[in-house]
Amino acid sequence: MPEQESLFVVKRTILDPKHPTGLSFNITLPATFTDLQAAKAEAKALLSKEGYDTDFFTPYKAKSDPSDWKYGDGVIVFAKAPSGEVFKVEIDTVQNSAGLQSDASGKVQQPLYHVLQTLIEYNDDRSGSERYTIVEGTYTDRRHASDQALRVLLDTDMKREDFVEYDEYTDGTEGPFGPDVIVHAVKEGGENVLVSVVADH
Structure with a gap:
């Protein structure tokens, strides 16, 4: 294909x-x-x-x-x-x-690692149930995916200092948000952002 x-x-x-x-x-x-x-x-x-x-x-x-x-x-x-x-x-x-190719059914068969960004609207719902997750990118290598995850929230217009809180979990220890989360950040309005790397299942 x-x-x-x-x-x-x-x-x-x-x-x-x-x-x-x-x-x-x-x-x-x-x-x-x-x-x-x-x-x-x-x-x-x-x-x-x-x-x-x-x-x-x-x-x-x-x-x-x-x-x-x-x-x-x-x-x-x-x-x-x-x-x-x-x-x-x-x-x-x-x-x-990554130039991935699929089989005849259109499905990619090799193992993949996805970078996800989750926005949690605590202002709208204190329980945290008001949340949206989007896939930011798909990669064949976990290290590459982790590197990309560290860049998702940062660009020429947005620096770490622009967030109320910005934490990275890259040393192999599990942070408070679970084993997949690489970055947790809080925006001025209280919106929480989680960036994670999730393997396909």
Whole structure:
């Protein structure tokens, strides 16, 4: 299959507002494609593949008519469990900067490492459930992905000093935000940003 300019990363998040230890936010990136239609097909089938009975969810919505869709642009499946957990299956589009190639089905088969940026709007919701995660880039090497993660928030217009708080976790020890988080920063308005490196599963 020829190399494509874009990668389509399937992203599954589970938000559990009633978790015993406080809000739980779980994200996995199970598959990456060079073909958008193949990525959409995978996204729609994902919860069933993971062993969930889709009849168990109320509601369970799969995107078919974009004009009537109210769950967000990149969201392909939105579902809610009776226990209150919210499931979303989305597709994030990133540049194929590594020149990755896919198999005949459009799926990239080699192990990948994704750089994610998560914005947490504590001002809108003190629980932290109001959060958005986007894939910033996809790489074949963890070290390269970690290097890129350190650059995500910093550019010619934005320096470390421009944040109220800016912490890096690069020495191999796990920080307070979990083993995947490389950077935690706080903006002037109170918005928290996490930059992490997550391997595909």
